[in-house]
Amino acid sequence: xxxxxxxxxxxxxxxxxxxxxxxxxxxxxxxxxxxxxxxxxxxxxxxxxxxxxxxxxxxxxxxxxxxxxxxxxxxxxxxxxxxxxxxxxxxxxxxxxxxxxxxxxxxxxxx
Amino acid sequence: xxxxxxxxxxxxxxxxxxxxxxxxxxxxxxxxxxxxxxxxxxxxxxxxxxxxxxxxxxxxxxxxxxxxxxxxxxxxxxxxxxxxxxxxxxxxxxxxxxxxxxxxxxxxxxxxxxxxxxx
Numbered sequence: 001x002x003x004x005x006x007x008x009x010x011x012x013x014x015x016x017x018x019x020x021x022x023x024x025x026x027x028x029x030x031x032x033x034x035x036x037x038x039x040x041x042x043x044x045x046x047x048x049x050x051x052x053x054x055x056x057x058x059x060x061x062x063x064x065x066x067x068x069x070x071x072x073x074x075x076x077x078x079x080x081x082x083x084x085x086x087x088x089x090x091x092x093x094x095x096x097x098x099x100x101x102x103x104x105x106x107x108x109x110x111x
Numbered sequence: 112x113x114x115x116x117x118x119x120x121x122x123x124x125x126x127x128x129x130x131x132x133x134x135x136x137x138x139x140x141x142x143x144x145x146x147x148x149x150x151x152x153x154x155x156x157x158x159x160x161x162x163x164x165x166x167x168x169x170x171x172x173x174x175x176x177x178x179x180x181x182x183x184x185x186x187x188x189x190x191x192x193x194x195x196x197x198x199x200x201x202x203x204x205x206x207x208x209x210x211x212x213x214x215x216x217x218x219x220x221x222x223x224x225x226x227x228x229x230x
Contacts, residue, residue: 002157036217045115045220046207052217089158093215097160099173100150100218104157 003028003101004090011109017078020106022090023071028101030071033093037066037075040087040105049088050075077108085110113138113145115208115221123202123228129195133208133221140189141166146211147191148218149182151204158207164191198228 005023012018022035029035035053038046048057050066053073065076073092077084090103119131133147140147149161162172164182172180181194195202205225209218 004157034215038217038220043222045222046218048217048219091158091217097173098171099162100148100160102150102158102160 002104003094003097004092004103006088006090006103006106008104009107009109011111012080013111014080014082016080017076018080018108019077020075020088020090020108022073022075022103024073024092024094024101025071027096028071028092028094029068029073031095033095035066035068035073036091037064037073038089038091039084040089042087046089080110082110084108112219113210115210115219117206117208117221117224119206119224119226121225121227123198123226124230125199125228126197129193129198129202129226129228131193131206131208131224131226132190133192135189135191135210140184140191141186146214147182147184148209148211149193150207150209150218150220152207152223153201153204159204161193161195161206200228202226203228 037050040046049064053068054066063078087105089105094101114136116134123129146163148163152158164170179196184191205223207223208221
């Protein structure tokens, strides 16, 4: 079981807003470690969408935003587009592992 | 930003050693600001952190795999490698190499390579 919990799937119509949650524990997100979000297409390298909870790297549309509270983090995508259909996963550090932990990934379907 | 590309056999026999290489381009693996990482994803499952090596030579491995892992760097070829011994079918996964500039920072990733353990 992944250390960080994400919903297996979310969906939305074009133009709508969706959110993807990432729930951890007091050893990772709850301990204050930053959360990063990636977009992953099959056969491709994961692409960084959000770093350090809420920072958007250059080139990432402002339709993507991140937040963190307590032991959870969220990725929000507004103005859904067909090109957003992909797998999304979260990433943080875990003090009990002394290494990185990841969410199980969420498949976004644009209806 | 560095680019990363995994390479190695796609099929490994049980009890043999899995060996993968990650070629780094767009930057020097000798830079002291980078951690060089391996991560894997079992079919249909989430990602599992395997471990890292730093330019200083220090390493850190997932405790669940520590007895079977070696991560090393070849500065002359600008590559780093993963060796996983005594593999079983449970080691079948897509293996990703990655890098980061800070211990808690986000990763830059390769596209991954599928390794199947089967006789």
